[in-house]
Amino acid sequence: MTQLTMLAWSLVGCAVPSDIATGTSSPSNLSRTETRLHWIVDKLNSTEQLRGEDLAPELDTASFSPEDAERLLTYLNSVIRPQGPFVVVRFQRLPGGDDGLVALLRSRWGILTDLTFTSSTDGKVASWFFAASESIPPPATSFEEIKRRLKEISPETSLLVQRSRSGRQLTDVGLHSAEVKPMSSIFKLYVLGAVAAQVGDGTLSWKDQVVVSDDKKSPGTGTLRDTPAGTHISVHDAAKAMIGTSDNTAANILMDLVGEKALTRAVEDLGHHDPKLLSPFLSPHDMFGLTAGRNTDVAASWATSDQETKRAIIASLGEEHVEPSAMASDRAFWTQGLDWFASVEDISQAFRKLRLMVSKDPKLGEVLESTINGPAIDQLAFLSSKSGSAPGVQSTALMAELKDGTVVTAVAQVVLRDGVEMLDLRRDEISSLVADALRIASRRTSGG
Template sequence: MRTAIPAQSAAAVSGRVGRRGAMMIDVPGSVESASGAAESALARDDTPLGVQARWALDLLTGVRPVSQETLAGHFVSAFLDKHPQGFPAVLDAWRDQGPFRLAETRLVAHKGWLTLEGPTGTRHALSVIIDSTGLIRILQMQPETVVPEVHSWADVDEALRIPGVDSSFLAARIERGRRTVLHELAAERPMPTGSAYKLYVMRALVHAVDHGELGWDDEVVIRPELRSLPTGDMQDLADGTRVTVRETARKMIAMSDNTAADLIADRLGRDAVERAVRASGHHDPSLLSPFLASREVFELGWGDPVLRKVWTEGDESARRRLLGQLARPLTVRSSDLGPTVHQLGLDWRMSAYDVCEVLTALAQDSARDATGTVESILTEYPGIAIDSEIWAGAIFKGGSCPGVMMFCWLLEDHEGVRHVLVLQQASDEQRLIGDGLLLRGIGARVIDSGLLGGAKRTAG
């Protein structure tokens, strides 16, 4: 990685938002005075996410009712379709918990979180996620997830100690090709990882480009049998739509687009991705054989139970034959996803060390790519706000599925030293995993604490 990520402030800001959004005269130095600063900062953010986050905040303070025409101009249709009683009814329930004080703002690329404090001191997280067109794909308000402070590795262990949840953690420094483990917790345990599998698809793609088998300007074509479920938005494109490999790969990594990943994996072939698993140092490649596409996990996990039985009882050969029968459009919808299925081998199992290996390999791919394409794709979305004074660049990938959550980073400081952080969780019950804000927050705490290194490198 050669170019620095622009600085993005993650500092908390406090402020007060009236029910009608009225301007308040604040006393300098008071909590109220920070309200104007927070609103001003949001007002200056003209990125697509900043614009939508500002509008979403206004939804909680503006005049009722909001017309369907107005909502349709800000949301993807799939979001409004999820609220059969109408989204205004949901919005009214949210407003009734106000007026709110804006306690914190975190906006990173296409994902943002606004922490709002109600009149009784109860805090809520307003999540805003936009798609590649700038429309809101997810808007959700829920109780704030409190992330413990992290000042030591013991704090990390304690934060990850959750009854009913298996956790894995690895923090490592890589300098002059030598890896030094800073801290680990069950880091050798194979864990389901959700979308982290896309790191292997990316490695297979880079290999194909390096060997002239595929070009960044080549195209993939949307076909019904390759359309997956969100995350992402490529599943919404019309059949026959042609998208460059470069743009598809960008969406696969930066937006974790499942359809994008399936399109690239199909273009490369399952064997090519499985070779990438082996070449990337996975400790037991048989855990990812056959290598599943996202739509195959959805179909087997929450579709026909007969097919699921064949999968669970079959050996590798039987499973490969079964996957050959799934070359057809999905019958499963997002609303069908329910019980956890990672216990059935319907996921992608990697240890924290496996994740470290593939991240390191991708960083090497990026350094070798003279065009900068690989670096641009890998570093577009850093997952959290990254301090560019400490870190020259960051590769990030998250992953989730019912009962599964993981986040990983490879950060490079200005001396060229790499630091890897991997956090993984798995449970038989999705409610114990939550929406990922806790695990993401722990990762951010570790990075901000200086425990990893960078300019704040600690002794030992």
């Protein structure tokens, strides 16, 4: 049976063995098979059509004839890649000592697919096929399970789950909750706070128009960077893009609009325990310039530089445009002090204070309200979410308000210093566990 026949057959009926053993790789050291999984997912998520030379060097020639390789390439480009991008929900080793993995992938439409591959003795791909998955990631059933599973991903994990109502606050889980860690794109909550404050005092209106310019375009998440320079967009729509799709270009525009003083004030007003950690307040443009631009050698001294030196470094960046291809994914730069830093307590506090502001500004609620399919929660009145990711960083925050007025927050920060590719394979699992924490806490409140 050729590899292509195996692939096509598996799509219509091949079930994954139920006795697959769970992988137990070290968080700081990817195994060969995990590195191969990372390579496969990277190819599936490529924004460009795959070419023969992208695959051929990594395929075992004893298993894949040239014709098989060509048919596989066509199949990936025409059937599989259009469903992406994919995230890895979980992965497990194959039974029987085979050098391979089965990974549960989730497509952009939420469809679950089992990817199975094996490797030859020299590390080449010996088989590679897909199956419509009937497996569903097992939800966590207790806070202890959630903590255990997060710490298995990385011992450097913080988790905070809280409930509050009528001025009373209860902490269900507090794991290293005061420790400062990188939060990546969750910093955009503070940008939103600055915008909302200026709307509140009349300096801005949600209807005001801002302009997309080339110097504000940043790679990474979001689609505003693809709009022509000169495009007008309302402050409200820019804020929705910044929170809803974590649009980096929208964040650049809004940060420039409100100014650093307003950002600093928002960090204070939203309850950050040490606002100096976010001073100077880096924009996505600054961050990409420091981590992927021409100034990475200067950025190496960022963590030990004083405020004046940091501001001089930022000023030296100018309007440099960073190509997405220059963004490294295999090296953590948060260890050099290059990220936005807070604790899960800070993030939870910021979310709660923003929610309080909604009572005076319903338009802010439209920005905050999540459009994702969240956890199944009885009596849910409002759900908001924000996450952030960078090499070696995954931060996830959820806030729910129940119909009785109870506000529930669940926030996690998971970081790795080495072997950061492994975290790319577990991001969806982390988010699912945080959603489980929110669900469990909400049921405690509602008596479920």
